[in-house]
Amino acid sequence: MFTSSENIDPDDEGGVIKKFMFVNRKAPYGTIYALEGLEVVLISAAFEQDVSLAFVDDGVYELKKGQDTKALGQKNFSPTYRALEGYDIEKLYVERESMEIRGLSEDDLLVDVQIVSAAEMADLMVEQDVVISF
Amino acid sequence: MLHIVNKSPFDRNSLESCLRLAKKGSAVLLIEDGVYGATKGSSVEVKVQGAMANLKVYALGADLQARGVADRVLDGVTVVDYGGFVDLVADHSNLQSWL
Numbered sequence A: 001m002f003t004s005s006e007n008i009d010p011d012d013e014g015g016v017i018k019k020f021m022f023v024n025r026k027a028p029y030g031t032i033y034a035l036e037g038l039e040v041v042l043i044s045a046a047f048e049q050d051v052s053l054a055f056v057d058d059g060v061y062e063l064k065k066g067q068d069t070k071a072l073g074q075k076n077f078s079p080t081y082r083a084l085e086g087y088d089i090e091k092l093y094v095e096r097e098s099m100e101i102r103g104l105s106e107d108d109l110l111v112d113v114q115i116v117s118a119a120e121m122a123d124l125m126v127e128q129d130v131v132i133s134f
Numbered sequence B: 001m002l003h004i005v006n007k008s009p010f011d012r013n014s015l016e017s018c019l020r021l022a023k024k025g026s027a028v029l030l031i032e033d034g035v036y037g038a039t040k041g042s043s044v045e046v047k048v049q050g051a052m053a054n055l056k057v058y059a060l061g062a063d064l065q066a067r068g069v070a071d072r073v074l075d076g077v078t079v080v081d082y083g084g085f086v087d088l089v090a091d092h093s094n095l096q097s098w099l
Helices: A033-045 A057-063 A079-087 A096-101 A118-126 B014-021 B032-038 B045-051 B061-066 B082-091
Strands: A019-024 A050-055 A091-095 A114-116 A130-133 B002-005 B027-030 B056-060 B078-080 B095-098
Touching: A019 A033, A019 A057, A019 A118, A033 A050, A033 A057, A033 A079, A050 A057, A050 A118, A057 A091, A057 A096, A091 A096, A091 A118, A096 A114, A114 A118, A118 B014, A130 B095, B002 B014, B002 B032, B002 B082, B014 B027, B014 B032, B014 B045, B014 B095, B027 B032, B027 B082, B032 B056, B032 B061, B056 B061, B056 B082, B061 B078, B078 B082
Parallel strands: A019 A050, A019 A130, A050 A091, A091 A114, B002 B027, B002 B095, B027 B056, B056 B078
Antiparallel strands: none
16 A cells, blocks of 8 residues: 555565554544454454554544443444454554543543653654554 | 645544644645645634644645635645655655545
């Protein structure tokens, strides 16, 4: 996609490990973005890349504790964020400003994350090979 | 890093978040409805002008023209054609499309 293919040998399945960041900016149930993003993250785990997740803007609502979709008739996919560790996806970053604007604190989140400032998040984004937004 | 924004700043917060999270020295390309963010006289003008102290801002000419706003592009914004769009992508080592 946006990544150069010149370093990739199609016969070499090991080899190149790139830094992928998935940026989540949408709340979980109003649109399909959050769930689709999570599916892509799980797929990426199979390719043994250096994966990190960023939660910005309404994306922080994806990690809110206590989600219960029974009455809604939709799948509650929030427990999946806690399972990411099992796929060696351990770098979850939440932007502090986005969290605070929404009245949330670290205690409101359902998984261990690193809380970072906007400036720190900017640094993390710049160092990626591939950034994909949802 | 090249940031691409394709949503109107009056409809979504994509541009606002992009400007908050873009590191100094990065480039921002406005396309599709994103080009409204590059026009004079709007409520986001001051924010975009301020951001241009640290960021290089581009807008896609075809999208400005289609929307009738090619004659009111903010000073300091560089208008590019499709070839320029390709050059921007090729000249940056990574990019982020803000949905």
